[in-house]
Structure formats: structure tokens, C-alpha cells
Amino acid sequence: MRQRPRHPSPSLSTYPAKMKARTIFGFSISLILINMASILEKADENLLPAVYKEVSEAFNAGPTELGYLTFIMNFVQSASSPLAGILSLHYDRPTVLSMGTVCWAISTAAVGVSQHFRQLAFWRAVNGFGLAIVIPALQSFIADSYKDGSRGTGFGILSLVGAIGGIGGGILATVMAGQEFLGMPGWRFAFLMMASVSLIIGLLVYLFVDDPRKTSPMHLGTDVDSNKFYQLGGKAGLPRISLWRDSFVAMKSVMKVQTFRIIVLQGIIGSLPWTAIVFFTMWFQLIGFDHKSSAALNSLFSIGCATGSFMGGFIADRLSRIYPDSARVMCAQFSAFMGIPFSLILLTVIPQSVDYWYTYAATLLLMGLTISWCASCANNPMFAVVVPRKHRTMIYAFDRAFEGSFSSLAAPAVGLVTERIYGYDSKSISLANGSPQGALALSRGLLTMTIIPFGVCVLFYSPLYIVFKKDRENAKMASSKEQDLELT
Secondary structure, three states: OOOOOOOOOOOHHHOOHHHOOOEEOOEEHHHHHHHHHHHHHHHHHHHHHHOHHHHHHHHOOOHHHHHHHHHHHHHHHHHHHHHHHHHHHHOOHHHHHHHHHHHHHHHHHHHHHOOOHHHHHHHHHHHHHHHHHHHHHHHHHHHHHOOHHHHHHHHHHHHHHHHHHHHHHHHHHHHHHOOEEOOEEHHHHHHHHHHHHHHHHHHHHHHHOOOHHHHOHHHOOOHHHHHHHHHHOOOOOOOHHHHHHHHHHHHHHHHOOHHHHHHHHHHHHHHHHHHHHHHHHHHHHHHOOOHHHHHHHHHHHHHHHHHHHHHHHHHHHHHHHHOOOOHHHHHHHHHHHHHHHHHHHHHHHOOOOHHHHHHHHHHHHHHHHHHOOHHHHHHHHHHHHOOOHHHHHHHHHHHHHHHHHHHOOHHHHHHHHHHHHOOOOOOOOOOOOOOHHHHHHHHHHHHHOOHHHHHHHHHHOOOHHHHHHHHHHHHHHHHHHHHHHHHO
């Protein structure tokens, strides 16, 4: 067996010139494009929920059918997420991201031209497949691009800029929905526009983004690891046996981590309210708000969530320097708990009338600021330190697989609860001018799928106070052993 050459210490000078990170005005081109991809990903996710009312009218679909569209996309995304981990083990992540971006762009355009509900459902499933490839690769890319002490802030920035896309996508679709462009309904035209921009971003990512595993030895530990990855280049790949063997080892390693199991368990429950929230736009319109007012309310909530995610990551980074074993868990529990009072205020206390727009606006902004911390302050930064670096994409992929597969049930569950228990009838309710009866029924369905999961989520975080420190130390030891083996 050929012995690898020894390298006494990592040095940038030993890397090929093409592996140096490219910058523009001092900013990393790779991070700029990665964040642009995040913007488009969030915009794409928000398109359909923003036009639920128009889709309901075009396809004669009620809340349950609309919920199934979200369920189909989220379920396929969850089931396909491990593929991102496998691909990222053996191919450079810009290539993986480009593949996923092109896939979701094609499916987004197809949704815009669908003429039957089954066509719509099929292309939403394809859209979920594309997102399954993109999201874990994005998360591991950010984890490799920041140090441990600032990783929460890095994920917060990703969430912040992603929310800009979510806000833009929601506003674009909601405002365009009531108009026509080139003889086409505005909501369909919005989907075609988003698909075109996504294709362009996918191409730019493929051409100009450099994988951190190839550009910086600090993220890998040794020149040998980086050279090994560079030689693979993500292009030729590994032999079939080696590929599946390494993938199985990575999966097995991730599944054994107790911190992973606990975060996934709470995430299964904690993701339910966020999936149910896709009905907010429809709820606002049932109350009687017009397209612009509904879009503004959603935008304020998104702004609050974006700012809150960054704020939560920043606060957790600072507190973790003082309390490294518990600060992130405490921040996550605070954020999850705040979902309970705000859900009660929003859905039961404020009168469901257009006269209370400013009250809704202030409540949604504050709600977004406080309930959006968990991913950036705890989940994503903690995942990055409880497995070896090369398994990071795999742990994010499996997190999406488990959490998403169960949380995807929330959207149709809201529809079923709204229709079966609270009496929502899509055939007798007019969506044109709002419906107090329909708004009340939908709000009660939303309440059921928010306050209970938020409460359970708070409890499920508690075991991390005990297991996180042990898992982090085990990951450090495993990384050190791997580096020693590579150097011998």
C-alpha cells in the first residue's frame, strides 16, 4: 500500500493556487453567492403559501388540499435529505448546491404552468427533492466557514439574508397575485420569474464558489486531508464500494450521537408550528385584509424572525464563552417558550378584525424576534461540534430527514383540524371579501398546532445540559485520532 507523505504542519503555501479563496472588496465571493442561494431558497419556499388563496380558487382546493401540497414537498425533502450528505462526502459542495438549485428552479417553473392539482402536487414533490440537496449542503458550508466561537452568528447571518429572500418572495407573489402579466395570472408569472433567477444563481455557484474544505486548512486540520479531497475534486468520485462504505460509516457515526438524537426529537415537535405558519397569509385574508396588508404583516413577521435568528446566534455565541456547556440550551428553551404566549395573544386575544392591523403588526414583529433563535443559537452550532468535520453535511442532512418527515404532517393536520373540528367549509366560505367564520376556524386550528408543540419542545431540550459536553469532547477526540492516522 502506497504510504502518504508526511506533512509536519498545515500551510497555505502547500495548496494549489486555484484552491485559494477568491474575494471581492475584501468579501468572500463564495460566501456572497452562498448567501444569495439562501435568499433564493427561502423565496422559493414562500411563493406557494403566499398565494394559497389564488391557488385555492384556481384548483377549487380547501385547507386540507393546500396542506397536502406543503406535506408532499416537505416529506420528499425530508426523505431525500440523506442524499445531500452522501453527495457532499464525495463531491465538492458547490456542485451539489448547483444540482439542487437547478432541480428546484425547473420544478418552480412547472408549478407556475400546472393546470391540474395532481400536476401541482407532483412538481411540489420535485421541488422538495431539490431543496433536500441544497439545505444541508448550505448549512455544512457555513459550519466550515466560521470558527466555533462565531458559528452562531454565522448561522444567524445566513438566516437573516435568507429571510430577505423569504420576505421578497412572499411580497412578490402576494402583490402580483391579484394582477395579470402577459395575459397570465400574476401568481403564475411570479413562479416563472423565480425559476429564472434561481437558474442564474445555480450557474454562478457552480462557476465561482470554492468549497472551504479546499481553500482553508484550518477547517480540516492537515494538508493531507485537504490534498486528498482536492485530488478527488468531487469530480471523479470514489469507487462504488468505497463510496457506500464511507457513507454507511458516516450515517452510523451520526446516529450514535446523543445530542443529535435529542435535538432531532425536539425538532420533530418544534418544527410543527413553523410548518403550520404557512397558513398565516390565508388567515389574514380571511380576516379581511387585502393583498398588500397581508403581505406587509407577513413581511413584519419575517423581519422579526430574521433579526431574531441573528440576535439569538449572537447572544448564544457570547454567553457560550462564559457557559460553554449550557448557554446555547438556555437560549433555545427561552425562544421555544416565547412561542406559547405570543401564539395565544395572536390567535385568541386580538380581535379578528381589519381595524387591528397595527396590533397584529406589533405582535408579529415581537413574536418573530423571540421565537426564531433555536436553529442559530443551538441546533446548528451544536451539530457542528459533536461530529468530525467530514460528517457535518451528513448530520445536517439527517436532521432535516427526521424533523422534516414528521413536521410535514403539520400543514395537512391544520387543514383537518380546521375543517373537521372547527367547521371550516371551503365550499360555503367566500375568499373574495374575507370570512369571519373561516378566519375563526383557521385560527383555532393554528392554535392547536402551535402552543402544544412549543411547550413540549422546551421540555425536550433539557437533557442536553447533561449530554452535550460529553459528545463535544468525543468529537474532538475522534477528529484528533483521524488526523494522527492521516499523518502516519
